[in-house]
Amino acid sequence: MLNWAADALWEVAKKVYPGKVDIAIVNMGGMRREWPKGVVTVGMVFELMPFDNELVVLTMKGSDIWELCESFAQYGAQGVAGMRVKIRDGQVKEVTVGGKPLKKEQRYTVATSDYLSGGTDHMTALTHRVDLWRSELRIRDLYLEAVQTQDTIRGRMDGRMDIQP
Numbered sequence: 001m002l003n004w005a006a007d008a009l010w011e012v013a014k015k016v017y018p019g020k021v022d023i024a025i026v027n028m029g030g031m032r033r034e035w036p037k038g039v040v041t042v043g044m045v046f047e048l049m050p051f052d053n054e055l056v057v058l059t060m061k062g063s064d065i066w067e068l069c070e071s072f073a074q075y076g077a078q079g080v081a082g083m084r085v086k087i088r089d090g091q092v093k094e095v096t097v098g099g100k101p102l103k104k105e106q107r108y109t110v111a112t113s114d115y116l117s118g119g120t121d122h123m124t125a126l127t128h129r130v131d132l133w134r135s136e137l138r139i140r141d142l143y144l145e146a147v148q149t150q151d152t153i154r155g156r157m158d159g160r161m162d163i164q165p
Contacts, residue, residue: 002079011113
């Protein structure tokens with residue numbers, strides 16, 4: 001569910017944000033339900049995301065995104081889209097954004113929730129943002145729209161968070 005949720009958030013953010021959106025981040029704790037095979041109902045989407053979190057887009061330095069990935073190494077993987085993270089023995093070894101190595105001095109845009117933008121769930125690096133754009137759109141509503149426009153919902157593991165002890 002994390003990959004699907006991050007992908008869905010990223011796709012919507014790219015449509016509503018007036019600039020480029022490089023990545024999206026969602027937290028494992030924000031996803032409260034798995035979906036079984038079959039029809040996905042409105043109630044199931046509310047159970048998945050029972051919060052009124054708002055989509056925001058942060059502008060961040062690459063060094064702060066690297067710091068965010070270090071928190072993933074320490075506290076556990078989260079859902080990401082548009083980036084890949086390689087962690088070995090609790091250390092971040094590689095981060096790519098859009099298929100290119102993360103540049104610590106470059107600025108990137110990050111779609112996420114207003115909840116996470118406050119640095120919750122060990123994501124304090126998100127508070128180091130350079131800028132914050134508010135969409136005034138509830139993420140749950142965006143997930144509802146995504147479900148209604150997709151014939152099949154597939155959660156898939158694709159190595160975007162590659163963590164090995």
